[in-house]
Amino acid sequence: MSQISITVDGAKSSVEIDARPTQIFAERKEIIVCKVNGVLKDLWTELSEGDAVEGISISSPEGLSVLRHSTAHVMAQAVQQVFAQTRLGIGPPITDGFYYDFDPERPFNPEDLEKVESAMRKIVKDGQRFRRRVTTEADALKELAHEPYKCELIGLKAGAGDEASVEVGGSELTIYDNLGRDGQPVWSDLCRGPHLPSTKHIPAFKLMRSAAAYWRGSEKNPMLQRIYGTAWPSQDELTAYLDLLAEAEKRDHRRLGTELDLFSFPEEIGSGLAVFHPKGGIIRRAMEDYSRKRHEDEGYEFVYSPHLTKAALFEKSGHLQWYSEGMYPPMIMDEELHSDGTIKRAGQQYYMKPMNCPFHNLIFASRGRSYRELPLRLFEFGTVYRYEKSGVIHGLTRARGFTQDDAHIYCTKEQMVDELDSLLTFVLNLLRDYGLEDFYLELSTRNPEKSVGEDADWAEATEALRKAAVAQKLELVLDEGGAAFYGPKISVQAKDAIGRTWQMSTIQVDFQLPQRFELEYSATDGTRQRPVMIHRALFGSIERFFGVLTEHYSGAFPPWLAPVQVTAIPVAEAFVDYLAGVVKAFKSAGIRIDLDASDDRMQKKIRNAQMQKVPYMLIAGEEDQLAGKVSIRYRNGEQKNGIAVVDAIAEIQSAIRDRKQV
RNA sequence: GCCCCCCUAGCUCAGACGGUAGAGCGUUUCCAUGGUAAGGAAAAGGUCACCGGUUCGAUUCCGGUGGGGGGCUCCA
Numbered sequence: 001m002s003q004i005s006i007t008v009d010g011a012k013s014s015v016e017i018d019a020r021p022t023q024i025f026a027e028r029k030e031i032i033v034c035k036v037n038g039v040l041k042d043l044w045t046e047l048s049e050g051d052a053v054e055g056i057s058i059s060s061p062e063g064l065s066v067l068r069h070s071t072a073h074v075m076a077q078a079v080q081q082v083f084a085q086t087r088l089g090i091g092p093p094i095t096d097g098f099y100y101d102f103d104p105e106r107p108f109n110p111e112d113l114e115k116v117e118s119a120m121r122k123i124v125k126d127g128q129r130f131r132r133r134v135t136t137e138a139d140a141l142k143e144l145a146h147e148p149y150k151c152e153l154i155g156l157k158a159g160a161g162d163e164a165s166v167e168v169g170g171s172e173l174t175i176y177d178n179l180g181r182d183g184q185p186v187w188s189d190l191c192r193g194p195h196l197p198s199t200k201h202i203p204a205f206k207l208m209r210s211a212a213a214y215w216r217g218s219e220k221n222p223m224l225q226r227i228y229g230t231a232w233p234s235q236d237e238l239t240a241y242l243d244l245l246a247e248a249e250k251r252d253h254r255r256l257g258t259e260l261d262l263f264s265f266p267e268e269i270g271s272g273l274a275v276f277h278p279k280g281g282i283i284r285r286a287m288e289d290y291s292r293k294r295h296e297d298e299g300y301e302f303v304y305s306p307h308l309t310k311a312a313l314f315e316k317s318g319h320l321q322w323y324s325e326g327m328y329p330p331m332i333m334d335e336e337l338h339s340d341g342t343i344k345r346a347g348q349q350y351y352m353k354p355m356n357c358p359f360h361n362l363i364f365a366s367r368g369r370s371y372r373e374l375p376l377r378l379f380e381f382g383t384v385y386r387y388e389k390s391g392v393i394h395g396l397t398r399a400r401g402f403t404q405d406d407a408h409i410y411c412t413k414e415q416m417v418d419e420l421d422s423l424l425t426f427v428l429n430l431l432r433d434y435g436l437e438d439f440y441l442e443l444s445t446r447n448p449e450k451s452v453g454e455d456a457d458w459a460e461a462t463e464a465l466r467k468a469a470v471a472q473k474l475e476l477v478l479d480e481g482g483a484a485f486y487g488p489k490i491s492v493q494a495k496d497a498i499g500r501t502w503q504m505s506t507i508q509v510d511f512q513l514p515q516r517f518e519l520e521y522s523a524t525d526g527t528r529q530r531p532v533m534i535h536r537a538l539f540g541s542i543e544r545f546f547g548v549l550t551e552h553y554s555g556a557f558p559p560w561l562a563p564v565q566v567t568a569i570p571v572a573e574a575f576v577d578y579l580a581g582v583v584k585a586f587k588s589a590g591i592r593i594d595l596d597a598s599d600d601r602m603q604k605k606i607r608n609a610q611m612q613k614v615p616y617m618l619i620a621g622e623e624d625q626l627a628g629k630v631s632i633r634y635r636n637g638e639q640k641n642g643i644a645v646v647d648a649i650a651e652i653q654s655a656i657r658d659r660k661q662v
Numbered sequence: 663g664c665c666c667c668c669c670u671a672g673c674u675c676a677g678a679c680g681g682u683a684g685a686g687c688g689u690u691u692c693c694a695u696g697g698u699a700a701g702g703a704a705a706a707g708g709u710c711a712c713c714g715g716u717u718c719g720a721u722u723c724c725g726g727u728g729g730g731g732g733g734c735u736c737c738a
Contacts, residue, residue, distance in 0.1 A: 107666050211733030212665030219735060223665050226733070254730095258673070267711080267729050323738060355738090389663050392736065484738055572695050599694085600701095607699035621697055633698065 004049045020044055021053055022197055030233070031055035032196050033066045040066075042132055042194040058201070058233045068093035070130065070196040071120075071205050071231040072100045077178060077187040078119035079104075079227070082112070088189065089149050089215060089224045096241060097230035101213055103149065107225050108210040116227070117207045127200035128178040128186060132193055135175050140190060143175070149215065150190045204238035205231035247498055253550035254395040260555050260612060262563075263396065263546075272393040272400030274543060279563035282592065284546060286561050288381060290659075291405055291430070291538070298426055300379040300407055305359035307383060311349040316516060317358040320351075326386050328352045356382035357510075357535060360408040361517040364531075369521040374531060375411035375419050381542065382406045396547035403542045409534040410519065416461065416532050420468040420490075420507065427492060427505045427538050428472060433659055434549060435558060436504070438495035440475040444482035451485045453511035461509040461532075462488045486512035496552040504545070508535040556613040556635060558661040559652065566593040566652060567609040571602050571621030578625045582618065582645050589649045591656070593618070606633070615662050616652055634662060 003014045008024055015024065022043040025031035034041055035054040040062060047053065056063050072091035079086050079102055089101030102108075108116075135143070137154055144150040154173065176193055177185035196202065208228040215221035232238040249255070257263045262280030265273065276284055292302070311330060314320045319327070328351065335347025353359070360378045369376070383403045392398055411419050428439060443465055446458045465488055469476050483489055489508035493501050510533040513519075520528040539545030549557070559565050566586060568579045576597050586593040596605045602619070609617050617633040623642075624630050630648050631641045643651075655662055 109667080209732060210666075213734045214664080217734075219664070223734080225665080228733085265729085271729065319738085326736090326738075386737090389736065391663065391665095391734080393730095398737080486738085569698090571697050574695070601694090601696050603696080603698065604700055605698095610699055617698090619698070623697085631697085637699090639698075 004047065004051075006047055006050065007052045009054055010052075015047070019047060021047070021055070024053065025055045028055060030057045030059065030063075032058045032063055032201050033194050040194055042130065043197045044129075044132065045194075058203075064233070065093040066194060066196060067202065067233065068098040068231045070199070071202050071229060072098040073130070073176065073178070073189055073191070073195065074120050074123050074199055074202065074205075075116065075207070075227060075229055076100050076102075076189060077123055078116045080187070081119050082115050087149060088147055089226075090153070097208065097228060099213075099226050099228045101149075101215070101224040101226045103215075103222070103224050107212070108227065110210075113207045113210060113227065120205070120207075123178075124199045124202050124205075126180065127198045128180060129198045130193075130195035131177045131179055131185070132195075133175045133177055134172050137173055140173050140175065143188075144190060147190075153190065202231060203233055204235045205229055206238060206242070244498060248500070248551075251498070251551045251554040252395075253397070253547040256550050256555040257395070260563075262550070265395075270400070271390060272388060272398070274396060274399060274401075280546070282563040283557060283561050284542060287434070287539075287542065287546065287549075288405075290433070290560075294426075294430055294433075295379050295407070298377075299375075300377040303360065303363055303378050303380050305353075305356060305363075305380060305382060307353055307385070308350050309353055309359070311351060313358050313362075314351055314353075317355075317361075317513060318516060319355065319358070323354060326388070327354050328385050328387050352385040353382075354384050354386045356380055356384065356404060356406045357408055357513060357533075358517075360406075361513060361519060361533075364408075364410055364519055365517055369410075369519075369531075371412060371521055371523050371529075374521060375409050375415055376531075377407055377409045379405075379407040396543040396550075399541070399543055402544065404537050405539045405542060406535075406537050409536065410514075410521075410531040411534070412521075412523075412529070413460070413532055416509070416534075417464045417467065419534065420464050420509075421471055423507060423534070423536060424468045424472060424490065427507065427536070428474075430538055431492065431494060431504060434545075435552065435659075435661060436494040436496070440477060440493050441469045441472065442477045442479050442482075442491045442493060442503075443469055444479040444484075444489045444491070446483050446488060447481035447485070451483070453487070457511050458488065461511075465490050465507070465509065484508065486510050494548075496548065497554070500551075502548050504540060504548075505538045506536065506540070509533075510535055553661075554613075556615075558655075558659060559615045560656045560659045562613075562615050563592065564594050564612065564614050565591050565656065566616040566618055567605070567612075567614045568593060568595045568618040568620070569602055569605045569609065570595075570597070571619065573597075573599070575620050575622070575625055579618070579620050579630075582620065582630060585645055586618075586649060586652075589653055591649065591652055610635070615655075618648065636662075 002017045004017050005012065005014050007013065020043065021034045025034070025043065032043065033056045034043055035056060036045060036047065036051050058064065058067055069092065072093065076088055076091055083104055085105045087103040089103065091098060091100030140154050141151055174192060175188050176191045176195055178187045178199065180186040206229060208230055210225055210227045212223050213226040215224050230238065230241060232241060260279060261277050262283065263274050263276045266275060269275065311320060330349035330351050332347040332349055335343065336345040338344045363378060364376065381403050383401065385401045388398060388400050393400065409419060445462055469490055487509040489506055491503050492505040494504045495501050514530050514533045519531055521531055523529045568583050570576045570579050579595055583593050583595045606617060613635065615635050619631040619633055627642060629642045629644055631639060632643055632648055633639045
């Protein structure tokens with residue numbers, strides 16, 4: 001038998017001429033796909049003299065994608081088994097799983113998913129081999145004549161690289177057949193591959209939910225039914241993933257908002273409009289107060305502006321031209337009509353503000369400005385109203401009325417570099433003070449087709465942002481062409497306690513508004529110059545940041561933010577008076593403390609305080625009373641007994657002052 | 663905005679060929695005076711989201727409106 005020389009994972013090797021990677025990696029169960037000369041291939045692929053073969057583990061990013069994409073195929077096969085009249089869309093792998101879009105006779109319901117899932121288990125058990133088959137456009141169109149969406153993809157093959165690339169891709173058109181035990185195809189799908197060697201290489205999967213999605217992502221296209229699933233290299237990893245989802249659900253700010261009595265969305269007010277209850281109010285005020293103080297230290301000046309304005313302001317800023325669909329419709333005031341209903345005197349149109357910047361520009365322009373005043377930093381907790389589409393509203397993180405911690409910095413071009421650098425440092429340190437630790441930065445650059453301004457200005461501002469970002473020594477992701485039309489921006493992405501990423505702060509350079517508002521300052525040489533304008537919000541919106549922090553802390557806020565910092569619990573009613581005195585001392589030390597004098601038993605009181613996630617419990621009974629002391633029970637169940645009241649106050653005060661988590 | 667699903671007590675949820683409803687927690691009152699995550703008893707609490715239609719009769723079936731959820735799209 002003749003042999004060929006190849007390299008396997010870098011080591012020279014000699015194999016039979018018709019050997020396949022399945023045989024080469026037969027001993028290594030984790031290898032489910034391979035790279036041949038750097039290109040991802042099935043393990044069934046043919047090898048040639050001199051090929052460099054590299055085994056890809058199911059746990060690697062590429063391996064996971066292949067696992068998930070193959071699972072999507074299994075799902076599609078199962079769906080067509082259970083619902084024969086269903087047409088196929090596309091089925092790519094995504095983060096943590098996969099989906100497949102279908103055009104079924106009727107939308108799926110949860111019982112349908114169960115049926116599909118058990119059909120899938122059977123297919124996995126069958127161990128169907130995935131076979132790659134090269135075909136031609138004509139043959140594929142004939143073979144897939146009953147699959148209109150697939151035919152459309154074949155037609156799009158030329159434009160590979162978009163979302164259709166998983167299905168068609170590269171230079172060859174391929175179909176994958178699933179082979180039954182007898183080696184005959186039981187199911188086929190247009191696909192670029194590669195795939196697992198067989199369906200039995202799917203160790204663990206679960207269907208998650210069904211939802212609707214537009215064909216190829218466009219509103220103009222028909223709506224398909226999408227089924228989401230997840231697949232993992234082991235049952236343990238699947239379980240861990242499901243646990244993470246359960247954990248995320250437990251810390252959902254909408255749920256905690258009700259459980260901890262923080263806020264609500266009364267139907268009477270309207271969708272996306274929150275009210276903060278007293279406990280939520282305390283947290284929010286603590287957040288705002290600290291932010292205010294830090295901004296003061298940083299040289300910001302505080303301004304206020306109304307929630308309403310005449311249309312002219314947003315015409316000047318340009319918002320009415322390109323943002324009107326996101327604004328609440330105008331209120332028309334002082335209009336007078338003739339008796340026939342025609343207009344006698346045109347009214348004034350007033351809008352709720354969706355942004356604060358035009359107001360700050362008016363403050364800047366209210367009098368002549370000197371270079372000596374720059375950088376001028378105007379800060380406002382400005383409440384804005386945006387008519388978000390009903391389908392996108394989500395608790396506090398996506399609302400229709402919200403308050404931005406908004407500031408606009410007006411500076412000279414020369415000051416821009418330093419200003420951006422110190423600004424970014426300020427932003428990150430402030431976020432750290434709120435307990436977020438893990439960040440990366442995203443730099444959005446110009447889209448030449450959709451932007452205004454001079455090339456040189458863009459280049460300068462982008463470079464200034466980039467320098468500022470690099471100075472932070474954080475991971476920097478480039479969002480090429482992702483900037484708004486009026487200037488480049490940096491956004492800070494923060495990871496929360498369970499590893500989810502949230503876009504937090506944005507810092508945006510603006511070339512457009514200073515021009516539209518004809519902002520000027522007098523320079524050292526007496527000439528009038530246009531300032532650079534920087535928009536920045538640290539929280540984005542206070543409501544959103546509140547929601548993110550609630551989920552980050554799972555409602556167990558650090559003492560400085562906790563609505564109730566201490567609950568005092570008497571062992572029995574007889575000690576209420578003693579504790580009342582202690583509580584008074586805590587209150588005069590500025591600590592938010594409640595005395596639980598209800599007729600519950602102390603065990604119940606501890607449980608209640610625990611469920612409300614109060615950071616400290618102060619417990620006192622006879623021993624404590626006689627000694628003039630208290631016991632501190634911490635949120636984690638630990639306890640310190642026999643603490644002098646002054647010491648307890650000092651300890652809790654310092655934790656609050658240092659914004660420590662306990 | 664689009665597709666699907668949901669809305670029953672303050673909260674979490676049962677329930678009924680169409681004949682106006684239950685539990686646990688919470689609340690109130692009483693009893694119990696208890697050292698580390700639920701002591702006991704009783705009571706109050708509902709136009710079954712709202713508006714129409716079908717029906718002898720609708721919380722239940724149908725339609726609309728509002729609100730919520732999961733996605734799509736969008737997020738300047």
